[in-house]
Amino acid sequence: MANLFVLQLLNGVQLGVLLFLIAAGLTLVFGIMDVVNLAHGVLYMVGAYFVATFAALTGSFWWGLLLMLPAAVAVGLILEVVVIRRLYARSHLDQVLATFGLVMIANETVKIVWGVSPLSVPMPEILSGSVPLMGPLQYPVYRIAIIIAGLAVAGGLYLVINHTRIGMLLRAGATNRMMVSALGIDIGKLFAMVFTLGAVLACFAGALVAPILSVDTGMGESVLILTFVVVVIGGIGSIKGAFLGALLVAIVDTLGGVFGPILLREVLDPSAAGQAGRMLAPMLVYILMAAILFARPAGLFGGRA
Amino acid sequence: MAETTAPAAARPARAAALAPRVKAALVLFVLFALVPPVVIALDDPFLILIATRILAYAIAAMALDLILGYGAMVSFGHAAYLGFGTYAVAILSSYGVSDLLLQMLGAxxxxxxxxxxxxxxxxxxxxxxxxxxxxxxxxxxxxFFISLSAYGGDDGYGLSQRSTLFGSRVLENDVTLYYVTLAVLVGLFALCHRIVGSRFGRVLTGIRENPVRMEAIGFSPFRYQLTAFVISGCMTSVAGVLLANQAEFVSPAFMSWHRSGELIVMVVLGGIGTLTGAIGGAVAALLLEEVLGMMTEHWRLWFGVFLVLMVLFSPRGITGLVAQLRGRDGA
Known part of the structure; x- marks a missing residue:
């Protein structure tokens, strides 16, 4: 039982780190630009497809990861300049429609370019295999690497946001973007940068997860909604909220799926417990969200609702 | 009280605009009523099923317009109610309750x-x-419905028969189902029209325009909005009941978030806050889907391009464009 718990906790942390990478960009885009971006999950998917393509071309996951970065920057910039930039002054309804259109375009384009069958990305040699954790417990090295990479990015973001001039502008923009603009900051440039940063982080998350998932067109969708939950729980515009929200959502989702049925078995007979557990587990994160919003409508670290 | 506080400029304009809008709806309904004879003449029975599907979505779009257009609540989860409607048919009929009205009540x-x-x-x-x-x-x-393995989970669940109406199996006939759907649409349109014109509807519109002012004169926005939200959800589920009968199949796909997005697209295409527009928008969106679908398997790509272009190249968005076309200042 303890082994299972540790194993699932690690899986939860690994998912949480990925969710954080995606949510960080999304929460900044929401908080600073006040734009609803449904196409953010698409970037995660595109990152995975990029790394699959570049890794196949170069024969190395590492080259694939490296080449993915400039491609992600390009996608982010193009999206911002062509579509997102024109949405800043629009109603949320317009933003929803336009980015919903982008999701449709991106999903179909991916199908046309890469086909409908899922791609797989070979795991880098050095990170394959498992390490012993405690007792008989083994844990895949690659998943540990994901956790470390994600935490490193989170640490980097923390330094940038709290200890650099750009980070100061980001924080100021999330609090009061009119004032930042009035103080003579080129808000257009700041917005483009924020969006591109978010795009790169989401692509990076997609690239990281590519070797342990099958890369297909649906992969952005489920993650998008979970990321929304993370952003809402953490509070829009708050990186700290996104980090805690991501870990909370991922751990509840992972542990709930495994331990929900086990706990229910204490009060129900096994088959009913299994059935109820399977039905309740995917709903847990939304119930968590509802509970948190009920107490704090603006999320854990949100300033305004 | 609502009478005296509604924006003075908008009121007469809307009262004048209401009549033609209702006329347009009546014209639409007459056209809908003429579809089956035409389809029978064309000898293509499949078209009647497509038309039924369009009418069912028109009901859902109209229900969404009630809160989106009149209450400025952008609900991106309305497909859930379609799903409740479809699964009400599947679950109740598996327990022997096959009456359409009882299934609607359950939904x-x-x-x-x-x-x-x-x-x-x-x-x-x-x-x-x-x-x-x-x-x-x-x-x-x-x-929740994906994990409902008793009803097929992800794969969905085929219905063994359509709902019955007062104990008779008249709905097995596609034309009858079509006219029943049309009757529900007309009935709910009349209901929505009454709601929008009532004191309740005026307060809701007032809250859309300026919630703070409405609160200051003694209305609780929350209660009015929540009531409208519940009404809209219930109406959408009725559309779901009809949709399940049209497809004779239920699956979680009816409630995916894409479906919610498509409902919003329908409302916006036809012009938000008009009821008639939502019906027209549902027809336009689904026909566009059918036509694009016939031309290319990648119709979603072109539908997406169409959406993005429409938002980008209308000066104040689609909402503004529609208001402009109608010659009044969009809210």
Whole structure:
């Protein structure tokens, strides 16, 4: 039982780190630009497809990861300049429609370019295999690497946001973007940068997860909604909220799926417990969200609702 | 009280604009009524099923317009109610309750409860939060039905027969089902029209224009919005009941978030806050889907391009464009 718990906790942390990478960009885009971006999950998917393509071309996951970065920057910039930039002054309804259109375009384009069958990305040699954790417990090295990479990015973001001039502008923009603009900051440039940063982080998350998932067109969708939950729980515009929200959502989702049925078995007979557990587990994160919003409508670290 | 506080300039304009809009709806309904004879003449029975599907979505789009257009609540989880309607048919009929009206009642009860709880939580927030939270709750319902393995889970569940109406199996006939759907659409349109014109509807519109002012003169926005949210959800579930009968199949796909997005697209295409527009928008969106679908298997790509271009190249967005076409200042 303890082994299972540790194993699932690690899986939860690994998912949480990925969710954080995606949510960080999304929460900044929401908080600073006040734009609803449904196409953010698409970037995660595109990152995975990029790394699959570049890794196949170069024969190395590492080259694939490296080449993915400039491609992600390009996608982010193009999206911002062509579509997102024109949405800043629009109603949320317009933003929803336009980015919903982008999701449709991106999903179909991916199908046309890469086909409908899922791609797989070979795991880098050095990170394959498992390490012993405690007792008989083994844990895949690659998943540990994901956790470390994600935490490193989170640490980097923390330094940038709290200890650099750009980070100061980001924080100021999330609090009061009119004032930042009035103080003579080129808000257009700041917005483009924020969006591109978010795009790169989401692509990076997609690239990281590519070797342990099958890369297909649906992969952005489920993650998008979970990321929304993370952003809402953490509070829009708050990186700290996104980090805690991501870990909370991922751990509840992972542990709930495994331990929900086990706990229910204490009060129900096994088959009913299994059935109820399977039905309740995917709903847990939304119930968590509802509970948190009920107490704090603006999320854990949100300033305004 | 609402009479005296509604924006003075907008009121006469709307009262004048209401009549032609109702006329347009009546013209649409007459055209809908003429579809079956034409289809029978064309000898293509499949078309009648497509037309039924369009009418069912028109009901859902109109229900969404009630809160989106008149209450400025961008609900991105409305497909959940379609799902409650479809699964009400599947689940109740598997327990021997095959009456259409009882199934609608079941769908409405479940939807009212879900809308009441999720609406109460969602309406504590505004703007971006509201959109994301309704989306998340919609997805929660989606996952619930995916894990409902007794009814096929992800794969869905084929219905052995359509609903009965007063004990008779008249709905097995596609034309009868079509006319029943049309009757429901007309009835709900009349109801929506009454709601919008009532004191309740005026207060709702007032809250859309300026919630703070409405609160200052003694209306609680929350209660009015929540009531509208529940009504809209219930109506959408009725559309779901009809949709399940049209498809003779239910699956979680009816409630995916794409479906919620498509409902919003329908409302916006036809012009928000007009009811008639939502019906027209549903027809336009689904026909566009059918036509694009016939031309290319990648119709979603072109539908997406169409959406993005429409938003980008209308000066104040689609909402502004529609208001401009109608010659009044869009809200």
């Amino acid at each position: 409405i009860l479940v939807s009212a409860l879900f809308a009441l709880v999720t609406g109460a939580i969602s309406l504590r927030t505004r703007g971006v939060y509201f959109i994301m939270i309704t989306l998340a709750f919609g997805q929660m319902a989606f996952f």
